[in-house]
Amino acid sequence: MGENGSGKTTLIESLVGIIPLTKGQVEWFSEKDEPLIIRNHSGTRKKPHPFGLTLQSDGVCGEEKVTERLITALNVSGIDCSQLEAKQILEEWGMSHRGEDRVSQLSAGLRRRLAVISGMAPAMMCEAPRLVFLDEPSEGLDSFSKGVLKKWIGELSQYGNAIVMASHDEEIIACSSRILTIESGEISESKNNIEEELYMERQFLSERETKTISSLFTWSYSIERRNPVDTIGKATPAILALLLSYSVLTGMDTSQATLSNTNIGNHLTAALILTPAFISAVISPAMIRRLSEEECGKWWSAVCGPQFRPATSIIASSMLLPLPLTYLSWFVLEGSLPVGSSEEILRWLWLPSLVIIDISCAATALHLLVSDLRRSGAAASSLLLIVLIWPFMELVDALSVIMEVGMSSEISIGSPLASIIIASIISAMVWAVAVIIPDA
Amino acid sequence: MPDTNPPSSVRIGIGLTALGISGAVVTALMGVYYAPVVDSTAFNAPEAYRILYWHVPFAWSSFLAFCMLFIGAVAWYKDRSDWGWRWFSTGSDLGLLFGLGVITSGPIWGSAEWGVPWDWGDLRLNTFALLTGVALFLVLSRRSQPDGQETRDTLAAVGLFGFALVPITALATTWYQKRHPGIVLVSGEETGLDPAIRTVLMMGFVSFLILFVGLAILSNEVIRMEDRLEQSKSELDGGP
Amino acid sequence: MTGTSEMIVAYTILSFILAYYVNHLRSRIVDLSLQLEIFSSDSEE
Numbered sequence: 001m002g003e004n005g006s007g008k009t010t011l012i013e014s015l016v017g018i019i020p021l022t023k024g025q026v027e028w029f030s031e032k033d034e035p036l037i038i039r040n041h042s043g044t045r046k047k048p049h050p051f052g053l054t055l056q057s058d059g060v061c062g063e064e065k066v067t068e069r070l071i072t073a074l075n076v077s078g079i080d081c082s083q084l085e086a087k088q089i090l091e092e093w094g095m096s097h098r099g100e101d102r103v104s105q106l107s108a109g110l111r112r113r114l115a116v117i118s119g120m121a122p123a124m125m126c127e128a129p130r131l132v133f134l135d136e137p138s139e140g141l142d143s144f145s146k147g148v149l150k151k152w153i154g155e156l157s158q159y160g161n162a163i164v165m166a167s168h169d170e171e172i173i174a175c176s177s178r179i180l181t182i183e184s185g186e187i188s189e190s191k192n193n194i195e196e197e198l199y200m201e202r203q204f205l206s207e208r209e210t211k212t213i214s215s216l217f218t219w220s221y222s223i224e225r226r227n228p229v230d231t232i233g234k235a236t237p238a239i240l241a242l243l244l245s246y247s248v249l250t251g252m253d254t255s256q257a258t259l260s261n262t263n264i265g266n267h268l269t270a271a272l273i274l275t276p277a278f279i280s281a282v283i284s285p286a287m288i289r290r291l292s293e294e295e296c297g298k299w300w301s302a303v304c305g306p307q308f309r310p311a312t313s314i315i316a317s318s319m320l321l322p323l324p325l326t327y328l329s330w331f332v333l334e335g336s337l338p339v340g341s342s343e344e345i346l347r348w349l350w351l352p353s354l355v356i357i358d359i360s361c362a363a364t365a366l367h368l369l370v371s372d373l374r375r376s377g378a379a380a381s382s383l384l385l386i387v388l389i390w391p392f393m394e395l396v397d398a399l400s401v402i403m404e405v406g407m408s409s410e411i412s413i414g415s416p417l418a419s420i421i422i423a424s425i426i427s428a429m430v431w432a433v434a435v436i437i438p439d440a
Numbered sequence: 441m442p443d444t445n446p447p448s449s450v451r452i453g454i455g456l457t458a459l460g461i462s463g464a465v466v467t468a469l470m471g472v473y474y475a476p477v478v479d480s481t482a483f484n485a486p487e488a489y490r491i492l493y494w495h496v497p498f499a500w501s502s503f504l505a506f507c508m509l510f511i512g513a514v515a516w517y518k519d520r521s522d523w524g525w526r527w528f529s530t531g532s533d534l535g536l537l538f539g540l541g542v543i544t545s546g547p548i549w550g551s552a553e554w555g556v557p558w559d560w561g562d563l564r565l566n567t568f569a570l571l572t573g574v575a576l577f578l579v580l581s582r583r584s585q586p587d588g589q590e591t592r593d594t595l596a597a598v599g600l601f602g603f604a605l606v607p608i609t610a611l612a613t614t615w616y617q618k619r620h621p622g623i624v625l626v627s628g629e630e631t632g633l634d635p636a637i638r639t640v641l642m643m644g645f646v647s648f649l650i651l652f653v654g655l656a657i658l659s660n661e662v663i664r665m666e667d668r669l670e671q672s673k674s675e676l677d678g679g680p
Numbered sequence: 681m682t683g684t685s686e687m688i689v690a691y692t693i694l695s696f697i698l699a700y701y702v703n704h705l706r707s708r709i710v711d712l713s714l715q716l717e718i719f720s721s722d723s724e725e
Binding site: 019020022369370372373374375378379380381383384386387389390391393394397413422425426429430433434437438440 | 569570576594597598600604605608609
Binding site: 450464472480484485487490491498533540541544545548549551552553655659662666672 | 682683684686687689690691693694697698701702705708709712713715716719720
């Protein structure tokens, strides 16, 4: 406990590995007493054992459904939970009727209730003792929910789980056996005698290995399916660029006499074909905005550990659009441009568009880097994307050579394969730097 | 200026800045009126070459600024030291200032001399452009974001990212240049310089170095004053 | 084409960039000094 601004939230976020440390380290101990350094001041960060977490800002995305949120929290910590079992848990908290509602439809109090359930369930439904971190769990809860909260705290304690809570609420503080008070940067400890209550035996759920990254993928895929903002947001400017190119070209003299068999002609063609896919690759993904909602990204970062950033930069990138957009550009623009053998081009067009996926991963890593800023909407992230022009131009070169002389399997300076490999390497290097440095 | 005497560092900064600007103006005048005319058969735009006398010192100063940015970012990341953050902030401000000068004067000269304002295969031009872009991002972000350890950590990471881009850009432009031979920005810069040209260039180097130090001191002092002001305001936040 | 106009444009732009920044620093120092005076006298009170 402590005053506003004393550092309670900072302490909890440091303990779960969200905040980098300037001194010391955070060590967790498994039930076999084996230490695991979660984070230290020299940049080490390890994935923690499965645990439960409720952040002060809920940590949930508005697109998630209530049951989906609970099941995700349990899956991430290695607990299999069916829809029916999730409903039963929600029933205890008086929320089962809201199971199929989106989080955005809930009131602030219900959202808070869901965040608390999702934070405590990974320990509540598991036989093995676990750590639970709760930041202001009773904030925004009504008296009924607070009663269930206190009951769950007691039950978790009875089954040997450890709960770390930050709170102002005297009733919740009274549930604690050890009270740490933070004042002027100093921590003092006091003990508290709690009356042990007997609780009914609980039916635990089956445990398996944790699947944090696959849960993140499943979560992002199901949210995107529900509200395809990312796909629309990327495809629309790409298609607009394509239509613009088409309308400009149909008004131009692009006959053999002016453009054919020249480096400029093939370069222009290649650039126009690849531009829509490139645009879709560099636009900021919707997943990053979703992760920014209510500090949802912080929750995922805590449970995924150091794998969060590299995994998110790949999951959130434009995987499905570059290929169809490139072929669409070709079919739309083909008639307006003088090009070489269209069969050869069609056969190899997939290769540069695959590398555009690499560019997309690099762009997503950069957007993710900028999203760490508290007011990321006020940051000009596009300035950092300029470096991706080089891999794009290498791809344009590759495609223009394919148009002129066809594809070859040799890897030498100027060959299409070499240009494509170079583009891929540059994108990979930018991705690696943007992913490694922030967590170093 | 306020009634009270400015601190000594501000006075030194002002003095060096004034001296540097004077030297820079003299350099420009010498470059226009004293420096020799170049062979008009060797140059497409023989008078445009005189941009050199500010373009090169601007480039050198921006290089110093980016070094300062990098050292500051490493110092902040390592120890979260205040001087590291001040160097980082000053480096980004001056990197933007001098970098903008390089990437505006360079293309103007390039258009006149080679008819091409930009060359994606030229390492120096593109490295400066990238680092200037990163510096612009950092300057804008420092103004728009709430100051705090997390913000500083992220911006320092972006600063380090900018530096990791330098070798990546070197590779990228080298690979690209294999098919698109780069335009040499300054032919004969390293060897065989006319003594008069060398004199004016040296004058430019020295003037801009003095100017750089003066501006760095003043910028550093502004950051210190902002910190002191923020501290004073925080003390008053607690209430009467 | 001798490039004289390009030279003039380049020097003008570079001078403007320098002058703008020097003026910015000057006005920041003046403004901050004034504010520091005000806040230090407030805290003394």
